[in-house]
Amino acid sequence: MVGLLQAIPGPPSAGVPRSTPPSVAYSISLKNEAGILTYQNPKFLIMLTVHHLRRTGLSPVSFTLADGECMAVQGSSGSGKSLLLRALADLDPHEGEISLDGKSWDSIPATQWRRQVVYLPSEPGWWSNYVADHFPVWEEAIPWVEALDLPAAIRDRTLERLSTGERQRLALARALVLDPRVLLLDEPTSGLDNKSTYNVEQILKERLNRGTGLLWVTHDPAQARRVAQRCLFLENGHVHEEWL
Incomplete structure (x- = not known):
């Protein structure tokens, strides 16, 4: 069974952030052997629309992302x-x-x-070696630092003293402080152990519940099924979607 997404007029829904346009609803069409079955779920509204996006090294890509939805992105190395x-x-x-x-x-x-x-790149960049320089208002970062199992004293450390996993989680905290509408995650758990990976997944699922949209690159099919509803596959110059 293959799922297709399209934007159609629909009423606003309780629990959807007011910043989301109330006139665009999330419609899911399910194709099967008997034809096309379509239903409208007004709970989810389109937040991100991408049409024929292209650049050097990337085939044209079109998709929509609903408010509070996670879409996984998979493909071999170099697929874009x-x-x-x-x-x-x-x-x-x-x-x-x-x-x-x-x-x-x-x-x-x-x-x-x-x-x-x-x-959030797989190898986050840092313009200063001092952790504190990347968090102008440290108090805003503390809840995320604590949730990600990082010590409060990390503020006074230099990045060169941190492990790869600590830097990766710190970069996620830096992104979460911004309270974005959409998070673009490039293998955010690749350098983490199982416990930290689980913790990050739970934190990001909570962001989904608050309406944040996630585009999550992962090489792990099991992780894709845990965190996402759909997957965007990039392979050999072709792009296609599948439901998970």
């Missing part, structure tokens, strides 16, 4: 997964249409877009 996330975050030149909550990306200042659509 990271290029897709960077294009969505407006970090690299690209063509095509991207809109967030009904507003086109090119109508929103780049700095504002990147605070709402936050990219």
Whole structure:
């Protein structure tokens, strides 16, 4: 059974953030041998719309992401997964249409877009060696630091003293402080042990419950099934979606 997504008019729903346009509902069409069965679920509203997004090294991609939905992204190395996330975050030149909550990306200042659509690379960059420099208001970071099982004293450390896993979780805390509408996650648990991986997954599932949209690159099919409803596959220049 194959699922298709489309935006159709629909009423607003209780529990959906007001920043989400009330006129766009999340419609799911299920194809089977008997034909096409369609139903409308007004609980979920389209937050991110991508149409024919393309750039060097990336085949044209089109999809929608609903409010509070996680879509996994999979494909072999070099298939364009990271290029897709960077294009969505407006970090690299690209063509095509991207809109967030009904507003086109090119109508929103780049700095504002990147605070709402936050990219977390597999190897996060740090412009300073001091942890505190990356958190202007440390008090805002404390809940995330604690939730990610990082010591409060980490604020006074240098990054060179942190393990790969600590840096990875700290980068996630830095992204969560921004309270983005969409998180673009490039293998956010690749350097973590099982306990930390589980913890990160639970924290991000809670963000889904609060309406954050997630695009999650993972090489682990089991993880994709745990965290996502759909998967976007990039392979050999082709792109397709599947329900998980």
